Amino acid sequence: MSRHFAVFGTPIAHSLSPRIHAAFARQTGIALDYVAIEAGHDDFAMHLAAFADNGGHGANVTLPLKESAFALCSNTSERALRAGAVNTLLRDGDGWRGDNTDGAGLLRDLTQRNGLDLRGRRTLMLGAGGAARGIAPTLLDAGIDALYIVNRTAQNADALADLLGDPKRVHARYLDDLPALGEFDLIVNATSATRGGELPHLPMSMVGRRTAAVDLSYGEAAIPFLAWARANRCHDAIDGLGMLVEQAAGSFEVWHGVRPDTDLVYADLRAHTDSLVTAD
Template identity: 70%
Template sequence: MTPSRFAVFGHPVAHSLSPRIHAAFGRQLGIALEYVAIDAEPSQFAQALAQFAARGGQGANVTLPLKEDAHALAASRSERAVRAGAVNTLVRREDGWFGDNTDGAGLVRDLTERHGLDLRGRRVLLLGAGGAARGVAPALLDAGVRDMVIVNRSPARADALADALGEPGRAYTRYWEDLHELGDFELIVNATAAGRQEEGAFVLPLSLVDSLTAAVDLNYGEAAIGFLAWARAAQCRDVIDGLGMLVEQAAEAFELWHGTRPRTEEIYADLRAHGRVLVGED
């Protein structure tokens, strides 16, 4: 039997743990599949995706910086992908690619089920307004957070995300330079890629933290070191990287493709135990 073909697209993408995760899911459930990483710059993404489809590709994950491009290329989209304005999962259908976004569901499942956090009533600071932030913002609002302040170094992108969410009383923007004036938050989510690019990228005001603050980085491995180091120094109550979210969003995508949901705790524990957490945000 010829294995079904899947891939993860990104730039860079060599770091991605997705091929390892989906191979483990396939073995767990006895499903034969081929899953590879394909590096594509934004200008090359449409062509690379078309070539993948022509070779029999049936589904794809999409990571930085291509999630908003994937949204534009999808012939149809789920409601959560429309709300996010970003796509991280593609399913091949007769009329073209169907786009979904499993990031938010993966994050909420990781925080509530694996880490035992109750998100209801929390004041949230979301750092970043790109594809990663777009993927998780709607799910956090649906999970019952009280309000969400979106801060991005490009204010226009933050405003665009807040407008797309359509809840002006709960989701609104502030300037990065004004972080010290925003008060404290029970949840701080880093959805930026700053940790990839510069040492000491996160020197944030300690006034953002209170006795209940959970600090969450959507990145994992080396890309999360800067933010997580700040969170520990600030004595945040919970300090969480993006590995659990990565595994949970992958399980959501796997279920879309194969109609059955894999168990996630086995692969999550394996990645932690064997130090296979490299660098990135899928």
């Protein structure tokens, strides 16, 4: 009998998660169905409750609901607790257990697929929402030298810096500070602003000889930031497609106890998304 899974977020029609989990299911021989459910802050709790009432076993959560999902959990994993955000839900009795596979997914993609050594990198993260919260603890654990968090809303950057609890390495700054911050070895775009085609002014002075620029988005949403990175001669320009596949594999493992192979799934999605961008 198939178990029921879903991904919640808005906008959600573009989500590749149903395609990814269908591929994992074929690979592992696990029977499941997986659908995308449109939900915003105001109606997420209602949609999640309806999903549970209809036999929902597990779910992914994407923008902008990761912090809301954390608040709805009856218990969480240690990595979700550190992040204060959840991207993976597992039915646990009458409630939900929350986990966060974003950081582990990003780390696998950057270090194993793209061959980056994150140790000692002076790092800038644009954004302080659920996506940023999911990856920040992992970046610190991976040995980055310092993490500067820049966000349009200053108090959100301050709140994330406080949550991480590492004042020697973590620093909250504001957009107006960017020209004075110097070079970074790693720049991560964890904001959703570019989904609307908006990109804050990013000075060329932030780019050094080994700077890697990483966007957590993929497809059209990643184009503005990656175009900036290439124009300013960043050593690496990486989108979030690999992270998407790896965090999905992490969720699949939480739900089913088996980790699927990601290489073929990633290759299929890379060809698919590249063809869509080229067609546009």
